[in-house]
Amino acid sequence: MTYTVDYLIVGQGLAGTIFAETVQNNGFSFKIIDNAALKNSSRVAGGVYNPITGRKMVKTWMCDDLFDQLENFYPQLDEKYGVKSFKPMNIYFPFDSQEKQTDWISASADDKYESYIEEFHKEGLYAEYIQADFGGMEVTRSGYVDIPVLLDAFKDYALKNNQLINEEFDYDQLEQLEGGVRYKDITAKHIIFCEGNKVESNPYFTNLDFRPVKGELLMIKFKNARFNHIVNRNGFILPIDEEGNCKLGATYERVEQMESPTEKGKRQLLEKVDNLVNDEYEILSHWSGIRPATFDRRPFIGTSDKSKNIHIFNGLGAKGVSLAPYFSQLLINKIETGSDLPFEVRLDRLSKQQRINLNTK
Numbered sequence: 001m002t003y004t005v006d007y008l009i010v011g012q013g014l015a016g017t018i019f020a021e022t023v024q025n026n027g028f029s030f031k032i033i034d035n036a037a038l039k040n041s042s043r044v045a046g047g048v049y050n051p052i053t054g055r056k057m058v059k060t061w062m063c064d065d066l067f068d069q070l071e072n073f074y075p076q077l078d079e080k081y082g083v084k085s086f087k088p089m090n091i092y093f094p095f096d097s098q099e100k101q102t103d104w105i106s107a108s109a110d111d112k113y114e115s116y117i118e119e120f121h122k123e124g125l126y127a128e129y130i131q132a133d134f135g136g137m138e139v140t141r142s143g144y145v146d147i148p149v150l151l152d153a154f155k156d157y158a159l160k161n162n163q164l165i166n167e168e169f170d171y172d173q174l175e176q177l178e179g180g181v182r183y184k185d186i187t188a189k190h191i192i193f194c195e196g197n198k199v200e201s202n203p204y205f206t207n208l209d210f211r212p213v214k215g216e217l218l219m220i221k222f223k224n225a226r227f228n229h230i231v232n233r234n235g236f237i238l239p240i241d242e243e244g245n246c247k248l249g250a251t252y253e254r255v256e257q258m259e260s261p262t263e264k265g266k267r268q269l270l271e272k273v274d275n276l277v278n279d280e281y282e283i284l285s286h287w288s289g290i291r292p293a294t295f296d297r298r299p300f301i302g303t304s305d306k307s308k309n310i311h312i313f314n315g316l317g318a319k320g321v322s323l324a325p326y327f328s329q330l331l332i333n334k335i336e337t338g339s340d341l342p343f344e345v346r347l348d349r350l351s352k353q354q355r356i357n358l359n360t361k
């Protein structure tokens with residue numbers, strides 16, 4: 001039996017799942033191949049989406065476009081699958097200096113922050129547990145996505161509809177046809193690779209400068225403190241229930257790429273919580289994963305120079321939840337209508353070789 005679809009997708013992490021959903025929303029058909037035995041970054045992530053990011057705390061890149069899209073996209077998915085994976089929750093940023101407080105109060109006058117800053121708390125929130133001599137800021141249009149809930153809902157549905165194949169994709173068996181590709185018994189107009197960190201085995205995109213970043217997370221349970229905000233200062237405390245259970249994240253480690261959690265990572269995370277929250281807690285679990293990140297922290301989205309039917313959707317780095325819905329639609333627009341992608345995500349923005357050449361000049 002042979003199958004004909006519009007899109008064949010490789011990888012059912014966040015990228016492949018959101019892309020497949022967007023394919024369906026646009027009226028096209030798909031099949032998705034995923035090796036469930038491989039480690040997957042999406043299932044270990046905190047899932048936080050946050051309009052104010054980075055050490056310097058700035059409005060995240062393309063924030064307005066990304067957030068308009070994600071706020072529509074995830075609730076629709078939840079409704080379709082009858083699950084609750086999208087969890088809007090304000091973020092509380094306790095200031096660590098007078099300067100930060102002053103900077104943010106003046107920044108808040110700028111229109112670009114209008115829909116994101118909920119209010120300033122002069123005395124700070126949760127004063128019993130969080131010392132904030134300089135008060136804090138409450139940011140809205142933020143929260144988290146319970147990614148495993150979403151991936152499992154999609155998986156069940158796709159399996160039932162014969163759209164998901166659980167196997168390792170074998171690159172040697174991909175054939176290029178006149179107007180598409182063939183893989184075993186599947187003929188597709190386009191193939192989209194969404195393999196996260198496993199992209200290193202992909203022969204069609206060898207030139208892209210990926211820089212994987214390891215991350216570790218802890219689950220802890222506070223004895224008394226109960227938060228109904230994500231608390232953010234050099235990392236996040238994400239309350240997941242009313243019993244004091246919180247995810248604590250995350251570390252960023254560029255050099256060491258061992259996937260397992262380390263004592264060093266644990267220490268770093270505990271230091272963050274000890275410096276921020278005055279309460280006892282117990283450690284419940286500790287885990288890690290590798291973010292599929294890139295040399296300039298922008299995704300890699302586009303078409304192979306070897307074939308107009310072979311594409312990639314990867315490099316979502318630390319922001320998969322915010323980036324995936326918007327850029328899935330942009331990639332489909334590009335494929336179907338030839339529209340341009342923003343320069344920052346294009347595959348030809350600067351190849352590894354170009355960078356080496358620049359450095360050696």
Ligand SMILES: Cc1cc2nc3c(=O)[nH]c(=O)nc-3n(C[C@H](O)[C@H](O)[C@H](O)COP(=O)(O)OP(=O)(O)OC[C@H]3O[C@@H](n4cnc5c(N)ncnc54)[C@H](O)[C@@H]3O)c2cc1C
Nearest residue numbers: 011013014015035041042046047048169196215289320321
């Ligand atoms: C510790 C940590 C914390 C994070 N916290 C956040 C956060 O708070 N907010 C946020 O937005 N992002 C966060 N991230 C980042 C987020 O996890 C990623 O941006 C996103 O999940 C990447 O999704 P992906 O689908 O590209 O990759 P993956 O989730 O790794 O999925 C790739 C899939 O492809 C499959 N695959 C690969 N090769 C093959 C093959 N040859 N054959 C078959 N299948 C294949 C794999 O089985 C896997 O299922 C975090 C990441 C980590 C590690």
